[in-house]
Amino acid sequence: MNQPDSLWICGATLPDGRTGQDVLVADGRIAAIGPNLAVAPAVPKLEADGWLLAPPFVDPHFHMDATLSHGLPRVNDSGTLLEGIALWGELKPQLTQQALVDRALQYCDWAVAKGLLAIRSHVDVCDDRLLAVEALLHVKRRVAPWLDLQLVAFPQDGVLRSPTALVNLKRALDLGVDVVGGIPHFERTMADGAESVRLLCELAAERGLRVDMHCDESDDPLSRHIETLAFQTQRLGLQGRVTGSHLTSMHSMDNYYVSKLLPLIREAQVHAVANPLINITLQGRHDTYPKRRGMTRVPELMAAGVNVAFGHDCAMDPWYALGSGDMLEVAQMGLHVAQMTSQAQMRACFDAVTVNAARLMGLEGYGLEVGHHADLVLLQARDPVEAIRLRATRLAVVRRGRIVARTPAATATLSLPDRPDTVDWTLRR
Numbered sequence: 001m002n003q004p005d006s007l008w009i010c011g012a013t014l015p016d017g018r019t020g021q022d023v024l025v026a027d028g029r030i031a032a033i034g035p036n037l038a039v040a041p042a043v044p045k046l047e048a049d050g051w052l053l054a055p056p057f058v059d060p061h062f063h064m065d066a067t068l069s070h071g072l073p074r075v076n077d078s079g080t081l082l083e084g085i086a087l088w089g090e091l092k093p094q095l096t097q098q099a100l101v102d103r104a105l106q107y108c109d110w111a112v113a114k115g116l117l118a119i120r121s122h123v124d125v126c127d128d129r130l131l132a133v134e135a136l137l138h139v140k141r142r143v144a145p146w147l148d149l150q151l152v153a154f155p156q157d158g159v160l161r162s163p164t165a166l167v168n169l170k171r172a173l174d175l176g177v178d179v180v181g182g183i184p185h186f187e188r189t190m191a192d193g194a195e196s197v198r199l200l201c202e203l204a205a206e207r208g209l210r211v212d213m214h215c216d217e218s219d220d221p222l223s224r225h226i227e228t229l230a231f232q233t234q235r236l237g238l239q240g241r242v243t244g245s246h247l248t249s250m251h252s253m254d255n256y257y258v259s260k261l262l263p264l265i266r267e268a269q270v271h272a273v274a275n276p277l278i279n280i281t282l283q284g285r286h287d288t289y290p291k292r293r294g295m296t297r298v299p300e301l302m303a304a305g306v307n308v309a310f311g312h313d314c315a316m317d318p319w320y321a322l323g324s325g326d327m328l329e330v331a332q333m334g335l336h337v338a339q340m341t342s343q344a345q346m347r348a349c350f351d352a353v354t355v356n357a358a359r360l361m362g363l364e365g366y367g368l369e370v371g372h373h374a375d376l377v378l379l380q381a382r383d384p385v386e387a388i389r390l391r392a393t394r395l396a397v398v399r400r401g402r403i404v405a406r407t408p409a410a411t412a413t414l415s416l417p418d419r420p421d422t423v424d425w426t427l428r429r
Protein backbone atom coordinates (compact mmCIF):
# COMPACT_ATOMS: atom_id res chain seq x y z
CA MET A 1 0.00 0.00 0.00
CA ASN A 2 1.71 3.11 -1.22
CA GLN A 3 0.02 5.97 0.58
CA PRO A 4 1.31 9.40 1.47
CA ASP A 5 1.89 10.30 5.11
CA SER A 6 0.55 13.80 4.60
CA LEU A 7 -3.16 14.39 4.86
CA TRP A 8 -5.61 17.25 5.14
CA ILE A 9 -8.66 16.43 7.24
CA CYS A 10 -11.20 19.08 6.55
CA GLY A 11 -14.12 20.42 8.61
CA ALA A 12 -14.16 18.17 11.68
CA THR A 13 -15.76 18.52 15.09
CA LEU A 14 -13.32 17.81 17.93
CA PRO A 15 -14.10 16.07 21.25
CA ASP A 16 -13.81 19.41 23.09
CA GLY A 17 -16.70 20.78 21.00
CA ARG A 18 -14.78 22.95 18.52
CA THR A 19 -16.41 22.72 15.08
CA GLY A 20 -15.16 23.46 11.57
CA GLN A 21 -11.64 22.34 12.38
CA ASP A 22 -9.04 21.25 9.85
CA VAL A 23 -6.20 18.95 10.83
CA LEU A 24 -3.07 18.96 8.71
CA VAL A 25 -0.73 15.99 8.86
CA ALA A 26 2.89 16.01 7.73
CA ASP A 27 5.42 13.20 8.12
CA GLY A 28 2.88 11.17 10.09
CA ARG A 29 2.43 13.84 12.76
CA ILE A 30 -0.13 16.56 13.35
CA ALA A 31 1.32 19.75 11.86
CA ALA A 32 -1.59 22.13 12.46
CA ILE A 33 -5.12 22.26 13.85
CA GLY A 34 -7.51 25.12 13.14
CA PRO A 35 -10.32 26.49 10.99
CA ASN A 36 -9.74 27.05 7.26
CA LEU A 37 -6.09 26.05 7.14
CA ALA A 38 -4.19 27.10 4.03
CA VAL A 39 -3.11 23.78 2.51
CA ALA A 40 -1.33 23.04 -0.76
CA PRO A 41 -3.78 21.46 -3.23
CA ALA A 42 -1.54 18.45 -3.73
CA VAL A 43 -2.11 17.25 -0.16
CA PRO A 44 -4.69 14.41 -0.09
CA LYS A 45 -7.94 15.49 1.51
CA LEU A 46 -10.31 13.65 3.84
CA GLU A 47 -13.64 15.46 4.07
CA ALA A 48 -14.83 15.17 7.69
CA ASP A 49 -18.15 16.80 6.87
CA GLY A 50 -18.66 17.96 10.45
CA TRP A 51 -18.30 14.53 12.07
CA LEU A 52 -16.37 13.89 15.27
CA LEU A 53 -12.60 13.47 14.89
CA ALA A 54 -11.08 11.87 17.99
CA PRO A 55 -7.81 10.29 18.98
CA PRO A 56 -8.01 6.50 18.49
CA PHE A 57 -9.46 4.10 21.01
CA VAL A 58 -7.07 2.46 23.45
CA ASP A 59 -7.75 -0.82 25.25
CA PRO A 60 -5.70 -0.95 28.47
CA HIS A 61 -6.65 -4.53 29.41
CA PHE A 62 -7.02 -7.49 27.07
CA HIS A 63 -6.09 -11.19 26.74
CA MET A 64 -4.94 -11.67 23.17
CA ASP A 65 -3.58 -15.17 23.78
CA ALA A 66 -7.10 -16.42 24.45
CA THR A 67 -9.10 -14.30 22.04
CA LEU A 68 -11.30 -15.87 19.35
CA SER A 69 -10.85 -19.33 20.90
CA HIS A 70 -14.54 -19.54 21.84
CA GLY A 71 -15.74 -23.15 21.62
CA LEU A 72 -12.23 -24.65 21.87
CA PRO A 73 -12.09 -27.38 23.03
CA ARG A 74 -15.70 -26.88 24.22
CA VAL A 75 -17.92 -23.98 25.25
CA ASN A 76 -18.15 -22.65 28.81
CA ASP A 77 -21.56 -24.03 29.81
CA SER A 78 -21.96 -22.16 33.08
CA GLY A 79 -20.41 -18.93 31.82
CA THR A 80 -18.52 -18.55 35.10
CA LEU A 81 -14.97 -17.35 35.82
CA LEU A 82 -13.94 -20.67 37.37
CA GLU A 83 -15.19 -22.80 34.47
CA GLY A 84 -13.43 -20.35 32.18
CA ILE A 85 -10.12 -20.84 34.01
CA ALA A 86 -10.61 -24.64 33.89
CA LEU A 87 -11.41 -24.45 30.18
CA TRP A 88 -8.30 -22.35 29.52
CA GLY A 89 -6.30 -25.04 31.36
CA GLU A 90 -7.75 -27.68 29.00
CA LEU A 91 -7.01 -25.59 25.94
CA LYS A 92 -3.43 -24.59 26.84
CA PRO A 93 -1.75 -27.94 26.04
CA GLN A 94 -3.46 -27.97 22.63
CA LEU A 95 -2.36 -24.47 21.60
CA THR A 96 -0.06 -24.06 18.65
CA GLN A 97 1.95 -20.97 17.90
CA GLN A 98 0.42 -20.65 14.44
CA ALA A 99 -3.15 -20.77 15.76
CA LEU A 100 -2.30 -18.17 18.41
CA VAL A 101 -0.76 -15.87 15.81
CA ASP A 102 -3.66 -16.29 13.38
CA ARG A 103 -6.30 -15.51 15.98
CA ALA A 104 -4.41 -12.52 17.38
CA LEU A 105 -3.86 -11.07 13.92
CA GLN A 106 -7.53 -11.50 13.13
CA TYR A 107 -8.47 -9.65 16.31
CA CYS A 108 -6.01 -6.86 15.46
CA ASP A 109 -7.77 -6.47 12.10
CA TRP A 110 -11.09 -6.12 13.90
CA ALA A 111 -9.49 -3.60 16.25
CA VAL A 112 -8.13 -1.39 13.48
CA ALA A 113 -11.50 -1.41 11.71
CA LYS A 114 -13.01 -0.16 14.99
CA GLY A 115 -10.42 2.61 15.43
CA LEU A 116 -8.69 0.73 18.27
CA LEU A 117 -5.00 1.40 17.67
CA ALA A 118 -3.36 0.55 21.01
CA ILE A 119 -3.91 -2.53 23.16
CA ARG A 120 -2.28 -3.69 26.38
CA SER A 121 -2.60 -7.47 26.42
CA HIS A 122 -1.77 -9.81 29.25
CA VAL A 123 -0.05 -13.00 28.14
CA ASP A 124 -0.12 -16.11 30.31
CA VAL A 125 3.42 -17.19 31.27
CA CYS A 126 2.39 -20.35 33.15
CA ASP A 127 3.05 -22.64 30.19
CA ASP A 128 6.71 -23.69 30.37
CA ARG A 129 6.93 -23.64 26.57
CA LEU A 130 6.09 -19.89 26.54
CA LEU A 131 4.28 -20.52 23.27
CA ALA A 132 1.86 -17.65 23.77
CA VAL A 133 4.66 -15.24 24.73
CA GLU A 134 6.61 -16.01 21.58
CA ALA A 135 3.47 -15.86 19.43
CA LEU A 136 2.37 -12.48 20.78
CA LEU A 137 5.88 -11.00 20.55
CA HIS A 138 5.77 -12.00 16.89
CA VAL A 139 2.33 -10.41 16.51
CA LYS A 140 3.54 -7.25 18.25
CA ARG A 141 6.26 -6.81 15.64
CA ARG A 142 3.91 -7.66 12.76
CA VAL A 143 1.21 -5.14 13.72
CA ALA A 144 3.55 -2.35 14.88
CA PRO A 145 3.00 -0.21 11.76
CA TRP A 146 -0.72 0.05 12.50
CA LEU A 147 -1.27 -0.89 16.14
CA ASP A 148 0.67 -0.47 19.39
CA LEU A 149 0.59 -3.79 21.23
CA GLN A 150 1.98 -3.69 24.78
CA LEU A 151 2.43 -7.05 26.53
CA VAL A 152 2.13 -7.92 30.22
CA ALA A 153 3.78 -11.06 31.65
CA PHE A 154 0.78 -12.55 33.43
CA PRO A 155 1.15 -15.52 35.80
CA GLN A 156 -2.45 -16.76 35.47
CA ASP A 157 -1.94 -19.60 37.97
CA GLY A 158 -0.22 -17.41 40.60
CA VAL A 159 3.45 -16.40 40.65
CA LEU A 160 3.96 -18.23 43.98
CA ARG A 161 1.23 -20.85 43.62
CA SER A 162 2.54 -22.17 40.30
CA PRO A 163 6.01 -23.73 40.72
CA THR A 164 7.59 -22.39 37.52
CA ALA A 165 5.69 -19.13 37.12
CA LEU A 166 8.38 -16.77 38.47
CA VAL A 167 11.11 -18.30 36.34
CA ASN A 168 8.85 -18.18 33.30
CA LEU A 169 7.82 -14.61 34.01
CA LYS A 170 11.48 -13.51 34.08
CA ARG A 171 12.13 -15.44 30.85
CA ALA A 172 9.20 -13.62 29.24
CA LEU A 173 10.63 -10.25 30.32
CA ASP A 174 14.03 -11.28 28.94
CA LEU A 175 12.35 -12.04 25.62
CA GLY A 176 10.95 -8.50 25.46
CA VAL A 177 7.59 -8.52 27.23
CA ASP A 178 7.01 -4.94 28.40
CA VAL A 179 5.12 -5.01 31.71
CA VAL A 180 5.19 -7.07 34.95
CA GLY A 181 1.83 -8.72 35.77
CA GLY A 182 0.45 -10.51 38.78
CA ILE A 183 -2.67 -12.01 40.37
CA PRO A 184 -2.33 -11.64 44.15
CA HIS A 185 -5.90 -12.67 45.04
CA PHE A 186 -5.31 -16.06 43.37
CA GLU A 187 -2.28 -16.93 45.53
CA ARG A 188 -2.89 -19.47 48.30
CA THR A 189 -3.09 -17.00 51.21
CA MET A 190 -3.51 -13.29 51.78
CA ALA A 191 0.12 -13.27 52.97
CA ASP A 192 1.31 -14.92 49.76
CA GLY A 193 -0.74 -12.41 47.80
CA ALA A 194 1.01 -9.53 49.56
CA GLU A 195 4.38 -11.23 49.08
CA SER A 196 3.69 -11.62 45.35
CA VAL A 197 2.95 -7.89 45.07
CA ARG A 198 6.23 -7.06 46.84
CA LEU A 199 8.43 -9.31 44.75
CA LEU A 200 6.81 -8.37 41.43
CA CYS A 201 7.03 -4.63 42.15
CA GLU A 202 10.69 -5.07 43.11
CA LEU A 203 11.30 -6.95 39.87
CA ALA A 204 9.71 -4.10 37.90
CA ALA A 205 11.74 -1.49 39.79
CA GLU A 206 14.99 -3.37 39.12
CA ARG A 207 14.24 -3.62 35.42
CA GLY A 208 12.70 -0.16 34.99
CA LEU A 209 9.37 -1.63 33.86
CA ARG A 210 5.72 -0.85 34.46
CA VAL A 211 3.40 -3.02 36.56
CA ASP A 212 -0.17 -4.10 35.79
CA MET A 213 -1.76 -6.61 38.12
CA HIS A 214 -5.06 -8.41 38.07
CA CYS A 215 -5.85 -7.18 41.54
CA ASP A 216 -8.74 -8.23 43.79
CA GLU A 217 -10.89 -9.66 40.97
CA SER A 218 -13.14 -11.06 43.66
CA ASP A 219 -16.38 -10.31 45.48
CA ASP A 220 -14.57 -10.80 48.81
CA PRO A 221 -14.58 -7.40 50.52
CA LEU A 222 -11.48 -8.45 52.48
CA SER A 223 -9.41 -8.89 49.33
CA ARG A 224 -7.30 -5.78 49.88
CA HIS A 225 -4.20 -6.31 47.73
CA ILE A 226 -4.73 -2.91 46.12
CA GLU A 227 -3.63 -1.42 49.45
CA THR A 228 -0.37 -3.37 49.26
CA LEU A 229 0.05 -2.45 45.59
CA ALA A 230 -0.27 1.25 46.43
CA PHE A 231 2.16 0.84 49.35
CA GLN A 232 4.83 -0.95 47.29
CA THR A 233 4.41 1.59 44.50
CA GLN A 234 5.21 4.38 46.95
CA ARG A 235 8.06 2.52 48.63
CA LEU A 236 9.80 1.71 45.35
CA GLY A 237 9.21 5.09 43.67
CA LEU A 238 7.04 3.57 40.93
CA GLN A 239 4.44 6.35 41.02
CA GLY A 240 2.55 6.69 37.73
CA ARG A 241 3.92 3.37 36.43
CA VAL A 242 1.59 0.93 38.19
CA THR A 243 -1.95 -0.19 37.33
CA GLY A 244 -4.49 -2.11 39.39
CA SER A 245 -6.78 -4.00 37.03
CA HIS A 246 -10.33 -5.10 37.89
CA LEU A 247 -10.33 -4.05 41.61
CA THR A 248 -13.80 -5.58 41.85
CA SER A 249 -13.59 -6.35 45.57
CA MET A 250 -13.78 -2.58 46.08
CA HIS A 251 -17.43 -2.84 44.99
CA SER A 252 -18.13 -4.92 48.12
CA MET A 253 -15.78 -3.22 50.59
CA ASP A 254 -16.83 -1.36 53.69
CA ASN A 255 -17.36 2.35 52.89
CA TYR A 256 -15.22 3.54 55.78
CA TYR A 257 -12.27 1.48 54.61
CA VAL A 258 -12.71 2.76 51.04
CA SER A 259 -12.60 6.34 52.33
CA LYS A 260 -9.08 5.58 53.58
CA LEU A 261 -8.08 3.56 50.51
CA LEU A 262 -8.96 6.04 47.74
CA PRO A 263 -6.48 8.73 48.87
CA LEU A 264 -3.76 6.05 49.18
CA ILE A 265 -4.31 4.99 45.56
CA ARG A 266 -4.28 8.62 44.47
CA GLU A 267 -1.14 9.40 46.47
CA ALA A 268 0.72 6.48 44.85
CA GLN A 269 -0.57 7.54 41.41
CA VAL A 270 -1.75 4.00 40.76
CA HIS A 271 -3.98 3.81 37.68
CA ALA A 272 -7.20 1.79 37.80
CA VAL A 273 -8.81 -0.33 35.09
CA ALA A 274 -12.41 -1.49 35.21
CA ASN A 275 -13.56 -4.10 32.71
CA PRO A 276 -17.31 -3.47 32.53
CA LEU A 277 -18.32 -6.19 30.05
CA ILE A 278 -16.59 -8.90 32.04
CA ASN A 279 -17.09 -7.61 35.58
CA ILE A 280 -20.85 -7.33 35.08
CA THR A 281 -21.08 -10.91 33.82
CA LEU A 282 -18.58 -12.70 36.09
CA GLN A 283 -18.95 -11.01 39.47
CA GLY A 284 -21.75 -11.53 41.95
CA ARG A 285 -22.24 -15.15 40.87
CA HIS A 286 -22.49 -16.46 44.44
CA ASP A 287 -25.25 -13.98 45.26
CA THR A 288 -28.97 -14.64 45.12
CA TYR A 289 -30.80 -11.28 45.15
CA PRO A 290 -29.89 -8.50 45.33
CA LYS A 291 -26.93 -9.37 43.09
CA ARG A 292 -23.82 -7.26 43.29
CA ARG A 293 -22.79 -5.64 40.02
CA GLY A 294 -19.12 -6.27 40.79
CA MET A 295 -17.50 -3.37 38.94
CA THR A 296 -15.06 -1.23 40.91
CA ARG A 297 -16.06 2.23 42.16
CA VAL A 298 -15.36 4.15 38.98
CA PRO A 299 -16.93 7.58 39.69
CA GLU A 300 -15.55 7.62 43.24
CA LEU A 301 -12.03 6.76 42.01
CA MET A 302 -12.28 9.49 39.38
CA ALA A 303 -13.54 12.00 41.94
CA ALA A 304 -10.57 11.13 44.16
CA GLY A 305 -8.23 12.07 41.30
CA VAL A 306 -7.29 8.54 40.20
CA ASN A 307 -6.78 7.93 36.48
CA VAL A 308 -9.42 5.32 35.52
CA ALA A 309 -9.67 3.55 32.18
CA PHE A 310 -12.05 0.90 30.82
CA GLY A 311 -10.75 -2.35 29.29
CA HIS A 312 -12.35 -4.89 26.95
CA ASP A 313 -10.65 -7.80 28.77
CA CYS A 314 -12.10 -10.66 26.67
CA ALA A 315 -13.58 -11.29 23.25
CA MET A 316 -14.90 -14.71 22.25
CA ASP A 317 -12.74 -16.69 24.64
CA PRO A 318 -13.28 -19.19 27.50
CA TRP A 319 -14.63 -16.42 29.73
CA TYR A 320 -16.80 -14.40 27.36
CA ALA A 321 -18.59 -15.52 24.21
CA LEU A 322 -19.29 -11.98 22.99
CA GLY A 323 -17.23 -8.91 22.11
CA SER A 324 -16.01 -7.36 18.86
CA GLY A 325 -13.16 -4.99 19.66
CA ASP A 326 -15.58 -2.08 19.97
CA MET A 327 -14.41 0.20 22.79
CA LEU A 328 -17.63 2.22 22.46
CA GLU A 329 -19.52 -0.89 23.58
CA VAL A 330 -17.14 -1.06 26.57
CA ALA A 331 -17.72 2.63 27.36
CA GLN A 332 -21.48 2.21 27.05
CA MET A 333 -21.52 -0.73 29.44
CA GLY A 334 -19.25 1.10 31.91
CA LEU A 335 -21.50 4.15 31.81
CA HIS A 336 -24.58 2.05 32.61
CA VAL A 337 -23.07 -0.15 35.30
CA ALA A 338 -21.50 2.83 37.09
CA GLN A 339 -24.64 4.95 36.61
CA MET A 340 -22.44 7.68 35.13
CA THR A 341 -25.25 9.59 33.43
CA SER A 342 -24.41 13.25 34.03
CA GLN A 343 -23.08 15.05 30.95
CA ALA A 344 -19.59 15.28 32.47
CA GLN A 345 -19.62 11.64 33.52
CA MET A 346 -20.72 10.42 30.07
CA ARG A 347 -17.83 12.33 28.55
CA ALA A 348 -15.53 10.83 31.19
CA CYS A 349 -16.58 7.38 29.92
CA PHE A 350 -15.33 8.38 26.45
CA ASP A 351 -12.04 9.50 28.03
CA ALA A 352 -11.83 6.14 29.80
CA VAL A 353 -11.42 4.37 26.43
CA THR A 354 -9.18 7.02 24.87
CA VAL A 355 -6.95 9.50 26.73
CA ASN A 356 -7.05 7.89 30.19
CA ALA A 357 -6.08 4.50 28.76
CA ALA A 358 -3.26 6.06 26.72
CA ARG A 359 -1.89 7.78 29.83
CA LEU A 360 -1.89 4.53 31.77
CA MET A 361 0.04 2.76 28.99
CA GLY A 362 2.50 5.65 28.72
CA LEU A 363 1.86 6.01 24.98
CA GLU A 364 4.22 8.56 23.46
CA GLY A 365 2.76 11.26 21.18
CA TYR A 366 -0.88 10.28 21.71
CA GLY A 367 -3.66 12.83 21.37
CA LEU A 368 -5.05 15.62 19.25
CA GLU A 369 -2.18 18.08 19.58
CA VAL A 370 0.29 19.62 17.20
CA GLY A 371 3.46 17.52 17.09
CA HIS A 372 1.72 14.33 18.19
CA HIS A 373 1.24 11.22 16.04
CA ALA A 374 -1.50 11.56 13.43
CA ASP A 375 -3.46 8.62 14.84
CA LEU A 376 -7.16 9.49 14.56
CA VAL A 377 -10.64 8.12 14.14
CA LEU A 378 -13.49 9.87 12.35
CA LEU A 379 -16.81 8.88 13.93
CA GLN A 380 -20.32 9.25 12.55
CA ALA A 381 -21.40 11.24 15.59
CA ARG A 382 -21.54 14.87 16.64
CA ASP A 383 -19.91 14.52 20.04
CA PRO A 384 -18.47 11.86 22.40
CA VAL A 385 -21.80 11.18 24.12
CA GLU A 386 -23.51 10.55 20.79
CA ALA A 387 -20.60 8.32 19.80
CA ILE A 388 -21.29 6.16 22.86
CA ARG A 389 -25.07 6.23 22.34
CA LEU A 390 -24.85 5.04 18.74
CA ARG A 391 -21.63 3.03 19.00
CA ALA A 392 -20.90 5.25 16.05
CA THR A 393 -19.61 4.03 12.70
CA ARG A 394 -15.88 4.53 12.22
CA LEU A 395 -15.99 6.41 8.92
CA ALA A 396 -12.19 6.53 8.69
CA VAL A 397 -9.26 5.37 10.81
CA VAL A 398 -5.93 7.15 10.39
CA ARG A 399 -2.58 5.78 11.55
CA ARG A 400 0.50 8.02 11.29
CA GLY A 401 -1.32 10.09 8.66
CA ARG A 402 -2.45 7.16 6.50
CA ILE A 403 -6.05 6.01 6.18
CA VAL A 404 -5.93 2.37 7.29
CA ALA A 405 -9.67 1.61 7.48
CA ARG A 406 -12.93 2.99 6.18
CA THR A 407 -16.54 2.02 6.89
CA PRO A 408 -19.52 3.40 4.97
CA ALA A 409 -21.85 5.66 6.94
CA ALA A 410 -24.78 3.89 8.59
CA THR A 411 -27.95 4.48 6.65
CA ALA A 412 -31.23 2.63 6.20
CA THR A 413 -33.94 2.75 3.58
CA LEU A 414 -37.42 2.23 5.00
CA SER A 415 -40.38 1.01 2.94
CA LEU A 416 -43.38 1.23 5.25
CA PRO A 417 -46.96 0.06 4.67
CA ASP A 418 -49.44 2.92 4.30
CA ARG A 419 -46.58 5.36 3.74
CA PRO A 420 -46.30 6.42 0.09
CA ASP A 421 -42.74 7.69 0.34
CA THR A 422 -39.55 5.74 0.70
CA VAL A 423 -37.69 7.09 3.71
CA ASP A 424 -33.93 7.25 3.73
CA TRP A 425 -32.77 7.26 7.31
CA THR A 426 -29.41 8.62 8.19
CA LEU A 427 -28.14 10.29 11.28
CA ARG A 428 -28.87 14.01 11.09
CA ARG A 429 -26.26 16.53 12.00
Ligand SMILES: [Zn+2]
Pocket (backbone or CB within 6 Å): 061, 062, 063, 122, 214, 313
Ligand atom coordinates in the same frame (compact mmCIF):
# COMPACT_ATOMS: atom_id res chain seq x y z
ZN1 LIG B 1 -7.90 -9.77 32.61
